[in-house]
Amino acid sequence: MKIYNTLTRKIEDFQPMDGQQVKMYSCGPTVYNYAHIGNLRAYLFMDTLRRVLKYNGYSLKHVMNITDVGHLVSDADEGEDKMMKAARVEKKDPFEIAEFYMNAFLQDIKQLHIDQPEMIARATEHIECMEKYVQKIIKNGYTYETKNTIYFDTSKLDQYGVLSNRSIEEQKAGARVEFDSEKRNISDFAVWIKAPENHIMKWDTFWGKCYPGWHLECSAMSYEYLGEQFDIHTGGIDHIPIHHENEIAQSKGFSGKVPAKFWMHVDFLTINGGKMSKSLNNLYTLQDLADKGYEPLVYRMFNFTSSYRNKINFTWEAMEAAKIALNRLREGYLKHCEGTADISQDTIKVWEEKFENAINDDLNMPVAMSVVWEVVKYPQKSKDLKALLLKFDTVLGFDLEHYQNKEQELPQEIQALVKQRDFARQNKNWAESDRIRDILIDQGYTIKDTSQGTMIQK
Numbered sequence: 001m002k003i004y005n006t007l008t009r010k011i012e013d014f015q016p017m018d019g020q021q022v023k024m025y026s027c028g029p030t031v032y033n034y035a036h037i038g039n040l041r042a043y044l045f046m047d048t049l050r051r052v053l054k055y056n057g058y059s060l061k062h063v064m065n066i067t068d069v070g071h072l073v074s075d076a077d078e079g080e081d082k083m084m085k086a087a088r089v090e091k092k093d094p095f096e097i098a099e100f101y102m103n104a105f106l107q108d109i110k111q112l113h114i115d116q117p118e119m120i121a122r123a124t125e126h127i128e129c130m131e132k133y134v135q136k137i138i139k140n141g142y143t144y145e146t147k148n149t150i151y152f153d154t155s156k157l158d159q160y161g162v163l164s165n166r167s168i169e170e171q172k173a174g175a176r177v178e179f180d181s182e183k184r185n186i187s188d189f190a191v192w193i194k195a196p197e198n199h200i201m202k203w204d205t206f207w208g209k210c211y212p213g214w215h216l217e218c219s220a221m222s223y224e225y226l227g228e229q230f231d232i233h234t235g236g237i238d239h240i241p242i243h244h245e246n247e248i249a250q251s252k253g254f255s256g257k258v259p260a261k262f263w264m265h266v267d268f269l270t271i272n273g274g275k276m277s278k279s280l281n282n283l284y285t286l287q288d289l290a291d292k293g294y295e296p297l298v299y300r301m302f303n304f305t306s307s308y309r310n311k312i313n314f315t316w317e318a319m320e321a322a323k324i325a326l327n328r329l330r331e332g333y334l335k336h337c338e339g340t341a342d343i344s345q346d347t348i349k350v351w352e353e354k355f356e357n358a359i360n361d362d363l364n365m366p367v368a369m370s371v372v373w374e375v376v377k378y379p380q381k382s383k384d385l386k387a388l389l390l391k392f393d394t395v396l397g398f399d400l401e402h403y404q405n406k407e408q409e410l411p412q413e414i415q416a417l418v419k420q421r422d423f424a425r426q427n428k429n430w431a432e433s434d435r436i437r438d439i440l441i442d443q444g445y446t447i448k449d450t451s452q453g454t455m456i457q458k
Contacts, residue, residue: 001056001360003232004309006163006240006263011362016231017261022058023230024050025222025260026117027239030067030214031101032086035108036283037299037314038269038276042236044300045266045308045363047114049234051395052359062117063225065218066105068098068124069201069211081211083201094201098124108286111296113397119225123217126224127203130212133220133254134191142253143191146182150192150207154249155185162248163263164241189246191216215246222259223251233260237267266308272315284314293444294319297398301326304365304396326398327446327457332376333389333400339381348388351375355392372396410456414443418456425449 001014016022026046029035050060069083086101087094102122109116123130134150137143142156154160190213195202202209212220222230228251235244244263251259271282286296302322306312351371358368372392375385393400410418417436424432437447440456448455 001052002362003262003264004362005261006265007258007260009165012262014262016058017229020058022053022060022062022232023226024053024060024062024117024232024234025218025226025230026062026064026233027218027235027243028064028066028120029102029105030082031098031105032082033101034285034287035105036276036285037289038283040108040112040286040299041269041303041312042234042266043109043114044112044303045264046117046234047109047112047397048308048363048365048395049232049264050115050117051397052363055356055359055395060118061226063119063121063222064117065221066098066102066120066122067214067217068095068102068122081199081201084199087200095124098122108296111286112300113297113399115397121221121225123212123221124201126217126221127205127212129224130216130220131205133223133250134212134216135206137191137250137253140253144184148194149182149190151183151188152191152246152249152253153184154187154189157249157252160187160249161245162258163244166241187245189213189215189242189249191250215243216250218243219247219250219254219259222247223254228255228257228259230260232262232264234264234266237265240265264308267311270311270313273313289319292316292319294323298323298326300397301329304369306366308363308365329372329376329398330400330403331448331455333386333403335381336376336383336386336389339383339385341380341382341384343378343380343382343384348384351388352391359395368392368395414440414445414456418454421447422454 002011003014004011027042029039046064050062053060069081081094083094083098086097090097106116134143137152138150142153143150144153145151192205192207192210193213194207195209195211199211202211222233233244233247248258251257269276271280271284274280276282276284286299289296289299298319299322302314302319303312305318305322351374355368355371358364358371361367372389375388375392378385390401417440421433421436421440424430424436440447444458446457
């Protein structure tokens with residue numbers, strides 16, 4: 001298995017540090033609003049990686065955080081806490097905000113058939129371990145205090161910017177805000193922050209009533225569950241220049257080590273070739289897709305049209321193509337379920353090797369899907385190929401095994417229309433058949449006439 005390592009900027013052979021168990025950490029959501037489809041691409045990538053690792057026989061110890069405190073509006077140290085801002089806008093308690101949107105996120109990933117990591121760690125439930133973590137960084141001499149903040153001093157490191165490969169001077173040139181006079185270096189960042197009097201999310205700590213810096217959360221929780229070093233850290237490419245650089249900095253300040261051996265990052269999703277933004281009203285959620293007639297697994301299929309390391313461009317035309325592809329995959333699977341042909345093991349082995357080579361080539365899902373289509377379209381229908389598709393589906397995540405059992409009981413009025421149409425077709429009353437077909441389509445059903453009879457699907 002080969003994967004691209006952002007840390008070394010090259011594709012490397014993957015070998016876990018501890019036998020057959022893979023220790024992995026993924027940056028989870030900040031739960032102040034609904035996740036949009038750009039956010040969800042990162043978790044589909046995370047899920048595909050999990051499934052490919054399992055396909056290769058590895059067991060997983062995987063941690064994903066839930067940020068419910070400390071993430072400021074800027075990924076640097078400017079602005080207010082996103083949780084506090086959402087609480088102010090919605091006129092609710094920030095803990096109530098966090099609970100609501102965390103559950104909404106977990107429901108989203110369930111609908112996308114994303115496997116939950118073995119451990120989901122909420123920041124607010126790990127303040128004590130963060131406090132111990134930051135105290136050791138302080139003891140090791142990597143911080144300094146201002147009036148309201150304990151900053152990490154990046155000048156104490158042998159190198160800062162190992163992931164992004166950006167110098168301190170480049171960061172100064174790219175800074176969006178005026179240099180903070182309390183910071184010694186522009187790359188320094190907050191690890192512990194004194195809470196204002198009206199700040200709800202605060203805890204009694206060694207430095208008074210405080211809350212943690214966002215970057216500290218991931219470092220402390222990954223250490224808590226995975227130790228000083230682990231195998232893989234995942235996230236979006238937007239995390240590279242600040243958040244993940246700061247995680248590495250903190251880990252060096254804590255233990256002298258880079259926490260993860262492999263760093264993997266998923267690229268952005270664009271909308272019609274442009275950015276997602278509130279002003280453009282294109283921060284689409286899964287519910288927005290459903291309102292347009294696209295089930296969550298259509299979005300999953302759409303994501304397999306591109307490598308995770310490339311940008312992927314969302315259009316409604318692309319979603320329609322993905323919807324057609326998903327339906328064809330399901331129909332092809334069902335045909336193989338009824339097949340009687342015997343397929344040689346040598347033929348099956350060729351497909352298995354091609355699929356395995358694709359997924360183990362840095363999760364090359366477009367090539368893997370091309371192998372899937374070869375099997376789906378194979379003219380001889382066979383239960384052997386049904387079994388092969390089910391094996392592939394442990395990576396694809398479409399739950400094909402249960403699809404034939406998911407055919408919903410049609411409402412009686414729809415069943416009656418299908419019977420009327422079948423009767424019309426038997427009597428070659430094509431006008432009546434077409435009329436009823438149009439009614440069924442208007443009701444939200446697709447109809448396909450096959451040699452086995454009428455196939456109807458919501």
